[in-house]
Amino acid sequence: MIPEIGHFLIILALWVSVAQTLICFGGAVRSSPRLIAFPRYSSYVIFLLTLAGFCCLATSFLADDFSVLNVASNSNSQLPWPYKLAASWGSHEGSLLLWVLMLSGWMSAVSLFSKQMPDEMRSLILGVMSAIAIGFYLFMLLTSNPFDRLLPPAADGRDLNPLLQDPGMVIHPPMLYMGYVGFSVVFAFAIGALISGKLDSTWARWSRPWTTAAWCFLTVGIALGSWWAYYELGWGGWWFWDPVENASFMPWLCGTALIHSLSVTEKRGSFKIWTVLLSIITFSLSLLGTFLVRSGVLTSVHAFATDPERGVFILGFLIVVIGASLLLFAWRAPKVGLGGNFNFISRESALLANNVLLVVAAASVLLGTLYPLFLDAMGLGKISVGPPYFDAIFFPLMAPAMFLMGIGPVLRWKNAKTLELATKLKWAFAISLVSAIIVPMVMGSWSVFVSIGLLLGFWIVVSGLVNLLEQIRRLRMGSERTIFQVINSLPRSYYGMLVAHVGVAVFIFGVTLVKGYEEERDVKLAVGESVDLSGYRFSLASLDDLIGPNYSGVKGTVFVHGDDGKLVSTLYPEKRFYHVQRMPMTEAAIDTGLFRDLYVSLGEALEDGSWVVRVYLKPFVDWIWGGAFLMALGGLLAISDKKYRSKRRSAPNQVAISS
Amino acid sequence: MRKYLLPLAIFVLVAIFLWRGLFLNPREVPSPLIGKSIPEFSLPKLEKENSVVTSKTFDGKVWVLNVFASWCTPCLDEHPMLMELASQNRVIVVGLNYKDGFQSAADWLGKHGNPYSAVAVDIDGLVGMDFGVYGVPETFLIDKSGVIRYKKIGPLSSIDIQDELLPLVESLQ
Numbered sequence: 001m002i003p004e005i006g007h008f009l010i011i012l013a014l015w016v017s018v019a020q021t022l023i024c025f026g027g028a029v030r031s032s033p034r035l036i037a038f039p040r041y042s043s044y045v046i047f048l049l050t051l052a053g054f055c056c057l058a059t060s061f062l063a064d065d066f067s068v069l070n071v072a073s074n075s076n077s078q079l080p081w082p083y084k085l086a087a088s089w090g091s092h093e094g095s096l097l098l099w100v101l102m103l104s105g106w107m108s109a110v111s112l113f114s115k116q117m118p119d120e121m122r123s124l125i126l127g128v129m130s131a132i133a134i135g136f137y138l139f140m141l142l143t144s145n146p147f148d149r150l151l152p153p154a155a156d157g158r159d160l161n162p163l164l165q166d167p168g169m170v171i172h173p174p175m176l177y178m179g180y181v182g183f184s185v186v187f188a189f190a191i192g193a194l195i196s197g198k199l200d201s202t203w204a205r206w207s208r209p210w211t212t213a214a215w216c217f218l219t220v221g222i223a224l225g226s227w228w229a230y231y232e233l234g235w236g237g238w239w240f241w242d243p244v245e246n247a248s249f250m251p252w253l254c255g256t257a258l259i260h261s262l263s264v265t266e267k268r269g270s271f272k273i274w275t276v277l278l279s280i281i282t283f284s285l286s287l288l289g290t291f292l293v294r295s296g297v298l299t300s301v302h303a304f305a306t307d308p309e310r311g312v313f314i315l316g317f318l319i320v321v322i323g324a325s326l327l328l329f330a331w332r333a334p335k336v337g338l339g340g341n342f343n344f345i346s347r348e349s350a351l352l353a354n355n356v357l358l359v360v361a362a363a364s365v366l367l368g369t370l371y372p373l374f375l376d377a378m379g380l381g382k383i384s385v386g387p388p389y390f391d392a393i394f395f396p397l398m399a400p401a402m403f404l405m406g407i408g409p410v411l412r413w414k415n416a417k418t419l420e421l422a423t424k425l426k427w428a429f430a431i432s433l434v435s436a437i438i439v440p441m442v443m444g445s446w447s448v449f450v451s452i453g454l455l456l457g458f459w460i461v462v463s464g465l466v467n468l469l470e471q472i473r474r475l476r477m478g479s480e481r482t483i484f485q486v487i488n489s490l491p492r493s494y495y496g497m498l499v500a501h502v503g504v505a506v507f508i509f510g511v512t513l514v515k516g517y518e519e520e521r522d523v524k525l526a527v528g529e530s531v532d533l534s535g536y537r538f539s540l541a542s543l544d545d546l547i548g549p550n551y552s553g554v555k556g557t558v559f560v561h562g563d564d565g566k567l568v569s570t571l572y573p574e575k576r577f578y579h580v581q582r583m584p585m586t587e588a589a590i591d592t593g594l595f596r597d598l599y600v601s602l603g604e605a606l607e608d609g610s611w612v613v614r615v616y617l618k619p620f621v622d623w624i625w626g627g628a629f630l631m632a633l634g635g636l637l638a639i640s641d642k643k644y645r646s647k648r649r650s651a652p653n654q655v656a657i658s659s
Numbered sequence: 660m661r662k663y664l665l666p667l668a669i670f671v672l673v674a675i676f677l678w679r680g681l682f683l684n685p686r687e688v689p690s691p692l693i694g695k696s697i698p699e700f701s702l703p704k705l706e707k708e709n710s711v712v713t714s715k716t717f718d719g720k721v722w723v724l725n726v727f728a729s730w731c732t733p734c735l736d737e738h739p740m741l742m743e744l745a746s747q748n749r750v751i752v753v754g755l756n757y758k759d760g761f762q763s764a765a766d767w768l769g770k771h772g773n774p775y776s777a778v779a780v781d782i783d784g785l786v787g788m789d790f791g792v793y794g795v796p797e798t799f800l801i802d803k804s805g806v807i808r809y810k811k812i813g814p815l816s817s818i819d820i821q822d823e824l825l826p827l828v829e830s831l832q
Contacts, residue, residue: 327667
């Protein structure tokens with residue numbers, strides 16, 4: 001009964017969405033006050049209906065109801081219960097339900113936090129969001145119903161893919177989806193602005209926190225996926241430029257450009273048309289990503305089961321949503337107006353350069369991802385595009401952007417002087433350069449690649465520090481306040497920017513140092529043998545049988561001793577065999593350290609009882625994800641700035657302090 | 660005004676390709692060897708020491724070359740199909756034992772059954788490389804003049820045999 005109830009609730013949610021869309025657009029056209037109030041409440045209703053529907057699906061999983069096709073295909077009675085819950089979004093159908101749940105959640109949040117917004121504006125935004133929701137509900141109900149029955153019921157389920165039976169994998173999709181779907185808010189803002197013809201800095205002020213919030217989630221989601229790949233796949237890699245990874249990275253790049261361009265639109269009223277276009281593009285890339293992983297158009301280890309019928313539906317949906325919004329853009333963009341002028345050397349132009357570099361990077365990634373499809377569709381053969389292409393285009397584009405990160409916050413708006421700039425930053429540059437030259441020597445070997453990476457990282461941190469010190473100094477001049485009072489008075493969004501930028505620097509340090517100094521050895525080890533790597537000795541002490549809830553296998557015990565003979569850590573790499581899906585899995589054992597990871601994984605068993613064992617030294621690798629989390633933290637700080645909560649808007653141009 | 664149409668135009672172009680892409684199969688990698696003669700080789704025969712299997716041994720007949728190894732798990736999956744195919748006596752089935760050993764191959768065949776009229780032993784995999792083999796199992800269909808007509812990467816399914824292999828065998832006989 002429960003699956004049918006869930007199914008019914010989703011159908012209801014669809015109808016309420018239809019009602020909301022019609023009323024929003026009808027109400028906006030007719031300016032009827034009663035109609036305009038409706039969407040606020042219907043949003044909550046849609047969310048509650050969808051949440052209840054989702055709970056029905058989750059209940060079916062937790063109760064092992066194998067008469068539901070989705071449960072039988074993705075779960076198993078021996079599966080630990082947290083993974084049964086996660087399995088509800090582990091399939092194509094279930095993940096769509098998660099998507100609409102998030103969409104209705106964001107829609108309710110917009111409804112809840114938009115009390116100061118003019119009613120017509122809110123109406124338009126909620127109308128756009130419910131229109132998108134209609135598409136997804138229809139897609140789910142017509143082609144991908146998670147509540148389909150399997151009759152007669154299966155005796156037991158086919159189990160969740162062992163790759164997904166992991167805590168990191170459980171949180172990664174919800175975080176990603178919060179990000180993807182969250183960009184629908186700024187998309188709706190953009191469409192609303194185009195329809196009404198009104199776009200001013202207030203519009204930007206409203207849309208900024210929503211955009212930054214979505215961006216934070218997406219950052220965390222991507223970082224989790226990368227970290228998971230590192231510890232789960234067994235060979236220490238963390239980014240493969242896989243089509244599905246790229247599908248999440250492109251909206252992130254454009255989202256990053258968007259949060260910066262919104263800052264300009266808010267503070268200076270410039271970049272309006274560009275910001276609107278970028279809002280549309282970012283969400284379009286989210287939708288494109290949704291299409292790519294479900295349609296069978298590209299091969300990827302990530303892709304859901306492919307089905308051209310579903311692919312046709314999503315593509316149709318994509319064409320309608322993106323096509324209509326770009327058409328609207330072409331027609332109404334001029335109404336939105338151009339905004340203020342600025343000089344060649346100014347903060348605006350630095351942010352413009354930032355945007356251009358990020359968007360070109362996203363376009364390059366898109367080109368590389370779709371290139372195999374282009375060639376195949378034109379009958380020109382089958383190729384694959386991999387890391388050599390992406391690495392070659394990505395780093396040269398990002399390096400200037402990182403360099404600008406040091407300069408941008410220091411530049412004045414509208415018109416800055418080069419001499420003043422150079423004076424402020426010359427020490428920052430000198431310190432960065434010296435550090436970048438010395439550190440590789442300390443690490444053991446010097447290379448240009450490492451030095452450049454380190455230079456950029458140090459540059460961002462040191463110039464950020466210079467900026468902060470200058471702000472403090474300036475505010476203390478001519479005032480009685482203490483340092484602490486001054487620090488407190490700086491807006492949180494400023495600290496958000498600093499923390500996020502430092503996060504980028506930490507990320508750069510991680511990537512540079514790991515790529516420059518990682519070491520690995522693949523050896524055959526029998527019990528009692530050991531292998532040396534970079535001053536550490538890894539000894540295979542024993543191999544024991546392993547029995548888990550839905551797997552069995554082998555667990556190794558590896559002692560790691562340092563140079564001085566002292567025991568650094570004991571690691572337990574496992575090789576598991578999941579019975580239902582008959583799939584082997586490697587559980588690497590990692591000793592996580594602030595400055596290095598020691599990584600051991602079991603490869604294959606050999607005939608004489610020994611095993612192929614892989615040991616790695618990964619210096620600073622955790623800085624990669626630490627940096628990403630710092631970026632998200634910076635975003636969170638920025639959102640919590642009180643300027644987004646105050647009822648009354650103060651003067652828009654608080655020049656030098658603002659971020 | 661017209662410049663604002665540019666994003667839409669780019670999107671339409673991409674959408675056309677995506678539409679085409681829905682009806683293509685990205686996993687299908689056609690072999691460049693189809694229509695070409697098999698590479699020359701001369702390999703020791705598993706069943707008979709001091710005997711060889713060469714590229715010319717089966718000239719004038721339609722034959723299937725199946726690349727397999729004792730260490731290969733999917734080979735075990737397709738093995739019953741090969742046994743079935745061999746028992747039908749419509750085409751000669753020849754094995755290419757790839758990067759394996761005489762003893763392990765003989766043991767494996769003894770344990771699971773031997774569908775092959777002959778097994779060529781390619782210890783270092785160099786002949787396999789000439790055939791463009793990059794994974795195991797792979798299966799080739801070769802016509803009477805030694806030209807490759809069909810290549811299957813991965814284990815043979817009964818559908819592959821019924822719908823593709825056997826009709827082709829008929830037309831070549």
